[in-house]
Amino acid sequence: MSARPAILVTGADLAPQALALLTEFEIVYAGRTPQEPDLIALCRSHDPVAIIVRYGKVGAAVMDAAPSLRVISKHGSGTDTIDKEAAGARGIEVRAAAGANAAAVAEQALALLLACAKSVVRLNARMHAGHWDKATHKSVELGGRTIGLVGLGAIGLRFARMCDAMGMRVQGHDPYAKDLPSHVQPVDLATLWREADAISLHCPLTPDNKGLLNATSLAACKRGVIVVNTARGGLVDEPALLAALRTGHVAAAGLDSFAVEPMAAPHPFHGEPNLVLSPHIGGVTSDAYVNMGVGAANNVLAVLSSATA
Known part of the structure; x- marks a missing residue:
């Protein structure tokens, strides 16, 4: 495991502008079609402090595999793929990049x-x-x-x-x-x-x-x-x-x-x-890709900085 705290991205990439905000963290990618067993395995291996959700679902089993998890940040505005009740019960904050797309x-x-x-x-x-x-x-x-x-x-x-x-x-x-x-x-x-x-x-x-x-x-x-x-x-x-x-x-x-x-x-x-x-591409533009990535990264940083303040 890296000496730097990890952030798990449930996707294969993040905009360079978002990555520039997260240089203090190890970024772990789950790939374009992550399934729950994949996410659980990655959480057990890397114990991320944050998850940036692009694809797939994040439920209680994924959260329980990451004891250091503090924030789940959606790469976009819709958080229906995140079990918010389970997150709340575990003291994990859920944020969305509202308005980014x-x-x-x-x-x-x-x-x-x-x-x-x-x-x-x-x-x-x-x-x-x-x-x-x-x-x-x-x-x-x-x-x-x-x-x-x-x-x-x-x-x-x-x-x-x-x-x-x-x-x-x-x-x-x-x-x-x-x-x-x-x-x-x-x-x-x-x-x-x-x-x-x-x-x-x-x-x-x-x-x-x-x-x-x-x-x-x-x-x-x-x-x-x-x-x-x-x-x-x-x-x-x-x-x-x-x-x-x-x-x-x-x-x-x-x-x-x-x-x-x-x-x-x-x-x-x-x-x-x-x-x-159309194949759910309404928010998929080059500009929105940057805006959502930066919004998701800033939400991660805001929650983690408040937790250490």
Whole structure:
């Protein structure tokens, strides 16, 4: 074991800017697809004082294998892959790099919304196949329509600005949000389901909101609604969404996250003409990679410095 305290990264790399902040530590990488036995073995070998979570899950067994562990720092904003209850019981602090990937994810949400409204993927395929559908195709104009946002944190509010700039009416639901900008109208979920022409999810996944968008809530939405999810796949009941797409109750959906990742092949979503898919890359840009790494590193340093103060 190194004389320097160790930090375990559940991934294969960190941005150089993040590594520059952590020169006093031994950095141990778990690889791109770390499984729980791998993480337990590395914790037993290196007894890290911190874990930076990129991929995989960190539960009680991993924590118990690292008696010196003081902080689990997410390389991003979503901490649903960390057992926060187990961490709290062991006096381990959990931190997220909140807002570090807000611009990237909000832009991905906008890309998916526009792809759905303008049939970008389908028309592209038709054009490459030699078709010219100008006489038969009509897109959805978003200006003047209502977008309903579930979750008004850094990502949701940034996306709200984009939608407002396009002339959309922005409704939002977030029981924890305060001091909302004037262009966001706070509403309850029943109102959002009923009035939104498009719905975009930007909230964390919790035991209380798993399957938030399900057969019941989708049935309460307008026929022809557009659904976008760049948050967590568990927020959406996937069979219910697929059924709503096939009946036309949901006109189109753009998804960047899924209940099980990586998505297995074959998958019921494959080949659906009104479904635009991306492999959970909303926060994966060169800028966000640096921002998330630096944010995660700073969170580690903040917790460790307070513990020794």
